[in-house]
Amino acid sequence: MATITCDRCSEDKEQLEDVPMGGDLGQKIMEQICSECWAEWRAMSGNLINHNALNLGMPEHRAELRRVMKEFLGMEA
Numbered sequence: 309m310a311t312i313t314c315d316r317c318s319e320d321k322e323q324l325e326d327v328p329m330g331g332d333l334g335q336k337i338m339e340q341i342c343s344e345c346w347a348e349w350r351a352m353s354g355n356l357i358n359h360n361a362l363n364l365g366m367p368e369h370r371a372e373l374r375r376v377m378k379e380f381l382g383m384e385a
């Protein structure tokens with residue numbers, strides 16, 4: 309499996325096996341974020357969705373989750 313130098317934890321870690329979401333953002337995450345940091349975000353996003361009762365069918369809720377995700381992963385907006 310390929311390793312990358314992760315932008316978030318700055319370590320050489322395993323890359324994600326698949327692009328985690330569509331579009332440019334998914335590509336960036338694949339190239340810049342290791343699978344461990346992504347797993348951390350997945351766990352946290354589940355909590356966030358429950359805690360804030362986010363409805364991912366609503367564009368503004370998806371946008372908010374995306375904003376928090378970029379912040380969490382240390383990606384530029």
Ligand SMILES: [Zn+2]
Nearest residue numbers: 314317342345
């Ligand atoms: Zn990482």
